[in-house]
Amino acid sequence: MNTNPISNTIITQTAAQLIAAVAEARDKRVPMIDYGIAHAGLGYAPPLVYTSLRQQADPSNGGILEHYTRDLTVRAAAGITISALQAALKPTNQFVPVDADDDITLGEAIDHNTWGPLRAGYGSLRDLLLGLHYIDGEARDIHVGGRTVKNVAGYDVTRFMVGSLGELGMVHEATLRTYAIPEHVLSVELSMIDPSVLDERGTDLLLSDAKPTHLSYCYRCGRAGASEGTWSAQIAYFGKHSGCLVQLRSLVTFLDSLPGVHVVGNSDVTLESDTAERMVRRAWRRTASAVVKIIVPPAATGQICKALADWSCVHQQLHIDALPLHGCIFTGGPLDGAAALSLDRLITDAVAAAGGLRIWYARPAQSDTAIDPFGSPQPDHAMLLKLKQTMDPHNVFNPGRFLR
Amino acid sequence: MSLSVNESSAVDRFRAIVGDANVISSRDQMLVYECDGFPIAKGLPTCVVFPTSTQQVVDCVKVAAQFDLPIVPRGSGTGLAGSAVAYGEGVLLTTSRMNQIEEIDVKNRFAVVQAGVRNLALTDAVIHTGLRFSPDPSSQRAATIGGNYATNAGGINTLKHGVTANHVLGVEMVLADGSVITTRIGGLCDGVGGDLPGLLCGAEGTFGIITKLWCKLVPNPRFFRTFYAVFNSTQDACKSVSDVIACGIVPTSMEMMDGEMIRIVEDAFHFGFPTDAQSLLLLEVDGIDQLLDEQMASIVEIARSNGAQDIKMCGDAKRRAELWSARKKAFGAIGRISHSYCTQDACVPRSMLPVVMEEMGRIGRKYGVRITNVFHAGDGNIHPILLFDEDKPEEVQRTLRMSEEILEYCISIGGTITGEHGVGVEKLHLMDKMFNSATIDTFQKIKKTFDPQQRLNDGKHIPSDRLKIELLTPLKNQAGGALVTQV
Numbered sequence: 109m110n111t112n113p114i115s116n117t118i119i120t121q122t123a124a125q126l127i128a129a130v131a132e133a134r135d136k137r138v139p140m141i142d143y144g145i146a147h148a149g150l151g152y153a154p155p156l157v158y159t160s161l162r163q164q165a166d167p168s169n170g171g172i173l174e175h176y177t178r179d180l181t182v183r184a185a186a187g188i189t190i191s192a193l194q195a196a197l198k199p200t201n202q203f204v205p206v207d208a209d210d211d212i213t214l215g216e217a218i219d220h221n222t223w224g225p226l227r228a229g230y231g232s233l234r235d236l237l238l239g240l241h242y243i244d245g246e247a248r249d250i251h252v253g254g255r256t257v258k259n260v261a262g263y264d265v266t267r268f269m270v271g272s273l274g275e276l277g278m279v280h281e282a283t284l285r286t287y288a289i290p291e292h293v294l295s296v297e298l299s300m301i302d303p304s305v306l307d308e309r310g311t312d313l314l315l316s317d318a319k320p321t322h323l324s325y326c327y328r329c330g331r332a333g334a335s336e337g338t339w340s341a342q343i344a345y346f347g348k349h350s351g352c353l354v355q356l357r358s359l360v361t362f363l364d365s366l367p368g369v370h371v372v373g374n375s376d377v378t379l380e381s382d383t384a385e386r387m388v389r390r391a392w393r394r395t396a397s398a399v400v401k402i403i404v405p406p407a408a409t410g411q412i413c414k415a416l417a418d419w420s421c422v423h424q425q426l427h428i429d430a431l432p433l434h435g436c437i438f439t440g441g442p443l444d445g446a447a448a449l450s451l452d453r454l455i456t457d458a459v460a461a462a463g464g465l466r467i468w469y470a471r472p473a474q475s476d477t478a479i480d481p482f483g484s485p486q487p488d489h490a491m492l493l494k495l496k497q498t499m500d501p502h503n504v505f506n507p508g509r510f511l512r
Numbered sequence: 513m514s515l516s517v518n519e520s521s522a523v524d525r526f527r528a529i530v531g532d533a534n535v536i537s538s539r540d541q542m543l544v545y546e547c548d549g550f551p552i553a554k555g556l557p558t559c560v561v562f563p564t565s566t567q568q569v570v571d572c573v574k575v576a577a578q579f580d581l582p583i584v585p586r587g588s589g590t591g592l593a594g595s596a597v598a599y600g601e602g603v604l605l606t607t608s609r610m611n612q613i614e615e616i617d618v619k620n621r622f623a624v625v626q627a628g629v630r631n632l633a634l635t636d637a638v639i640h641t642g643l644r645f646s647p648d649p650s651s652q653r654a655a656t657i658g659g660n661y662a663t664n665a666g667g668i669n670t671l672k673h674g675v676t677a678n679h680v681l682g683v684e685m686v687l688a689d690g691s692v693i694t695t696r697i698g699g700l701c702d703g704v705g706g707d708l709p710g711l712l713c714g715a716e717g718t719f720g721i722i723t724k725l726w727c728k729l730v731p732n733p734r735f736f737r738t739f740y741a742v743f744n745s746t747q748d749a750c751k752s753v754s755d756v757i758a759c760g761i762v763p764t765s766m767e768m769m770d771g772e773m774i775r776i777v778e779d780a781f782h783f784g785f786p787t788d789a790q791s792l793l794l795l796e797v798d799g800i801d802q803l804l805d806e807q808m809a810s811i812v813e814i815a816r817s818n819g820a821q822d823i824k825m826c827g828d829a830k831r832r833a834e835l836w837s838a839r840k841k842a843f844g845a846i847g848r849i850s851h852s853y854c855t856q857d858a859c860v861p862r863s864m865l866p867v868v869m870e871e872m873g874r875i876g877r878k879y880g881v882r883i884t885n886v887f888h889a890g891d892g893n894i895h896p897i898l899l900f901d902e903d904k905p906e907e908v909q910r911t912l913r914m915s916e917e918i919l920e921y922c923i924s925i926g927g928t929i930t931g932e933h934g935v936g937v938e939k940l941h942l943m944d945k946m947f948n949s950a951t952i953d954t955f956q957k958i959k960k961t962f963d964p965q966q967r968l969n970d971g972k973h974i975p976s977d978r979l980k981i982e983l984l985t986p987l988k989n990q991a992g993g994a995l996v997t998q999v
Contacts, residue, residue, distance in 0.1 A: 254946075260932060311643070499958070
């Protein structure tokens with residue numbers, strides 16, 4: 109956990125306020141820190157003295173700068189919350205398909221490349237973003253990308269900022285694609301004995317008519333000391349009612365060839381309730397002392413999940429949430445330091461064998477110096493560091509959070 | 513054209529690295545490389561080098577550095593903005609012979625390819641698995657994937673399936689000092705920190721030479737419905753496009769040809785298009801077979817409500833292939849009626865398409881330049897085609913001024929100067945109308961982070977603070993046509 113003393117807290121609502129804050133930070137050599145509210149434990153600790161920054165939506169516009177309803181694009185302030193953004197789009201039957209908690213800001217979602225099951229049907233933020241305005245390390249207002257759905261003028265700094273952990277600049281405005289709220293959402297619950305059965309068949313699923321809008325599975329421990337927990341999967345289809353039924357029938361046929369996987373139930377839900385359900389499933393990540401994100405080749409997802417479940421039965425209870433089509437696993441729980449270290453050893457070995465990476469989003473206090481949050485550097489780490497030095501020469505933004 | 517001692521020595525070193533057969537230095541042989549798909553400005557390089565491996569690229573780059581020669585990366589040369597041309601001096605380093613598909617991973621849905629693999633060659637290699645490499649520019653038979661990545665190429669199905677940046681997971685790139693960087697980790701869908709593969713995409717060879725790519729493989733759609741509708745005005749067709757988007761339908765493709773282009777294509781290929789139509793909208797949806805008819809019915813209703821005169825459905829694969837062939841061959845048909853042409857590539861908000869097309873016509877009349885349109889209507893990515901004779905300097909100048917007015921207009925309504933072709937040299941002078949000075953400065957600083965000596969394709973894509981490339985009418989029987997000056 110990052111618990112260093114803060115020298116100051118600034119809340120900004122406009123670009124002008126943000127420019128002034130950054131200029132002051134640059135001139136006084138006091139860095140600005142914004143790790144977000146859902147990602148506060150991600151990264152190395154901030155410096156001893158810093159200014160904490162939060163962006164909020166300007167009350168005069170609620171954070172919606174312009175909604176191009178017929179173009180299905182929206183220009184929004186980075187300080188708008190996800191829930192406010194979705195609420196503003198809803199009257200025109202539109203939404204932004206991003207798996208991000210309601211209370212985080214659009215800026216936080218961009219900084220952390222927040223994505224989830226909906227990536228299967230809609231892509232992630234790097235695919236939804238069309239343009240950004242951000243304040244750079246010299247307190248200048250930089251405008252990249254634009255409003256159109258295709259644009260190759262200038263370097264694609266828009267995409268580069270996604271997932272940059274707020275180290276390259278302060279995003280204050282973003283233009284994104286929106287999509288029509290689906291007429292119908294069909295949610296299907298599956299039971300699974302062995303998650304690795306899907307490892308070999310992910311491509312087949314995508315090639316079939318059962319291709320999901322989103323797919324995830326999760327593991328929930330049994331009672332303490334139980335030898336094993338239970339696996340369940342959630343699939344959803346968005347579209348017209350008739351289309352969702354066609355896809356459900358195709359799914360049932362597909363599952364005939366997957367041993368140990370069965371439809372438990374299906375229900376017609378709204379986008380809102382489907383979104384809420386996905387938020388409930390990931391809610392543990394906001395409070396658990398240990399949260400790790402693992403990225404591996406999709407076909408290795410199930411095997412690694414099984415290894416995590418085996419560990420969970422022996423050591424401490426784990427949540428395991430997997431997005432098998434993308435090879436993404438979130439795991440963790442109320443672990444103590446020793447358990448976190450043990451878990452990290454398991455994950456590090458598994459990732460080394462499969463080829464991948466792991467990121468600790470939260471580490472128990474007893475282990476935060478022993479567990480490196482990011483593991484072995486990626487091959488492009490040195491170039492990312494050079495670009496950080498170029499874009500933020502005075503090291504104003506989240507210094508040392510990742511690139512150091 | 514004779515080489516200096518320095519240049520001759522460099523050429524000898526290149527031959528030692530890649531072999532005699534992979535170096536061209538005679539003027540006659542290099543004429544093929546004096547331009548890409550943008551013929552207005554031409555330039556001859558010192559030599560053309562064809563490495564076949566990353567190591568050879570590294571070695572050639574180091575030689576170029578040693579002899580202080582700039583480098584211009586090039587794939588197949590199908591680019592349309594003058595990026596892949598050596599104006600002034602420089603080595604044209606062409607990756608088209610780096611054409612090996614190194615790995616295909618069906619379970620994890622990616623392929624590893626050398627930069628010179630042709631776009632369609634990758635899809636051909638995986639199609640039997642039901643997968644494909646999605647970006648489909650009209651040049652896909654010839655264009656390399658490295659070149660697609662360098663320009664963030666689009667194509668006809670980008671409306672639903674995205675552009676090249678959505679389909680490349682990672683790259684290997686050789687920098688100007690000969691060092692090699694690899695982004696993220698292989699074919700993983702995500703990484704830590706800023707999205708470097710995203711930043712490198714579309715940089716038009718100004719950061720480094722792309723040598724390898726991890727390409728996402730996606731399901732190849734099996735079922736389609738295709739139709740074309742004929743309208744009495746381009747505005748009606750554009751409104752149909754806008755209405756389809758506004759109601760939330762995402763077709764695979766929505767392409768449009770104006771009346772002039774319909775006649776040009778019909779004269780050339782005899783597809784059966786009505787030659788008295790003012791515009792033709794070619795539209796396709798893909799997905800689950802049982803659902804497509806209903807989706808198409810909604811779209812047809814929208815077209816009818818906007819005055820579609822004649823709607824023809826495509827019942828079979830053969831006719832579908834013919835229709836898309838007509839679209840993809842449209843540019844080729846221009847050659848029958850005009851000595852030269854220049855294609856613009858602005859992208860505008862889709863809701864503005866009706867007024868944009870009206871303005872194109874007005875600008876064409878103002879300059880007395882014949883203009884025709886074929887474009888990706890669903891993306892708002894217009895391609896006004898300006899017809900002229902490049903041997904007539906006055907026509908060239910009028911065409912350039914007309915292009916500028918078109919692009920300035922598109923910027924004024926929230927559009928961009930280039931949706932998929934790239935800035936190259938063609939649109940460089942408009943970059944300061946697109947971006948404020950701080951942003952241009954940021955671009956220049958980022959460029960120098962990768963290429964501190966500014967040896968790689970300097971003066972392309974973004975304004976250089978070191979040299980300026982000005983477009984001139986190419987002179988007959990004389991190499992070069994673009995003036996390069998030190999800033």
